[in-house]
Amino acid sequence: MPLEYPELSLDDRVAQLNKRGRFLTTQEMLGQLLEDPGCGPIALVSSFGAESAVLLHMIAQIYTATPVIFLDTEMLFAETIEYQQLLAQKFGLSDVRRITPARAALFERDSENLLHRHNRDACCALRKSEPLEKALKGFDIWISGRKRFQGGVRKALALFENEQDQRIKFNPLAGWDRADIAAYFARHDLPRHPLVSRGFRSIGCAPCTTPVRPGEDERAGRWRGAEKTECGIHFGPQGAATANVVMRDSGFAGDDWQGGFHDVEEIANLPLAETAALAIDLPNDFDATALLAHLHEIDLVRVNFPAFNDGRGFSLARQLRLLGFCGRLRAKGLLADQYAMARRCGFDEVEISPELAARQDEPQWLARANWQAGNYQQRLNPAMQTSLA
Ligand code: SF4
Known part of the structure; x- marks a missing residue:
């Protein structure tokens, strides 16, 4: 047709x-x-x-x-x-x-x-x-x-x-x-x-x-x-997804995002009960130290990359981990083949929009499964494999 x-x-x-x-x-x-x-x-x-x-x-x-x-x-x-x-x-x-x-x-x-x-x-x-x-x-x-x-x-x-x-x-x-x-x-x-x-x-x-x-x-x-919910024939290389897809080590899943943007003051003023399952959106140029007092209250942080070639979100992820953030960390706005980089910077998962999903072919999606292969420290010291996994 x-x-x-x-x-x-x-x-x-x-x-x-x-x-x-x-x-x-x-x-x-x-x-x-x-x-x-x-x-x-x-x-x-x-x-x-x-x-x-x-x-x-x-x-x-x-x-x-x-x-x-x-x-x-x-x-x-x-x-x-x-x-x-x-x-x-x-x-x-x-x-x-x-x-x-x-x-x-x-x-x-x-x-x-x-x-x-x-x-x-x-x-x-x-x-x-x-x-x-x-x-x-x-x-x-x-x-x-x-x-x-x-x-x-x-x-x-x-x-x-x-x-x-x-x-x-x-x-x-x-x-x-x-x-x-x-x-x-x-x-x-x-x-x-x-x-x-x-x-x-x-x-x-x-x-x-x-x-x-x-x-x-x-x-x-x-x-x-x-966490895998799809075999892959309907998104990624074979199909145009119509909703965001979340890539994790365990596979692909639908987007379960239910959080929303909270500014730092709002988080500071939230009663503890309301922070029981808190998910926040952060811009990639956010100063993580502003959240220091509340990091333990937050379950999921989503860092928004305005462009996939803007690396500031990777620095923010590292900063959050160095400050002791132990919750889930999600990157939004990256390409499938940036998964390895995201994982090495402390992200747990990457959320990919249909537009960005359509930009890459199968090898870039499959590279996800081997994200640790490019970790030179791990290659030098196989004993690290378990701790990094
Ligand atoms: S992982 Fe292999 S066996 Fe399992 S659903 Fe996919 S193709 Fe089938």
């Missing part, structure tokens, strides 16, 4: 589609895109997980030969493979493309299938992001099943997104809620993934998925115990 409308930028095209989408039902929108000869190649990317049957059924009603990309990480549950075969047959889908990780890359980077135990981001990149990027070559639009109610970085999901000026991502179910999904399953008598009845409400790879307990959110069983 973008190629057929050279007079429109991808941003304009996305804005146009989002506007049009407001007046159409999900089925109408899908129908228009799949049947419009002016649209370029479109693929549905499906995990054949807990709710995948909805979109698969919808596209099968329109055009059974729609390409469906199924990422088989080779770590999936056997039940998912069976479910994929069942749905493809039941819906008459004739172009399901099972995509697996590249053999040579697997051999080189995860020959024992244990990468997920010590570096999940690298494992997701190897088994999901990289194969998907290859599989999407030649497609102008891809359809994903993400929904806003799933929370985290998905809360601000748009119907259509410009994916790094390369293609458009369409999230037809963005505005659906749990009741809509359940009603569609019931109305069309769709078969459920076999693991749903065993408490799995979001289903990914077997080593990284657990059942969800009553009251927990849908995706709580994915990467349980880690």
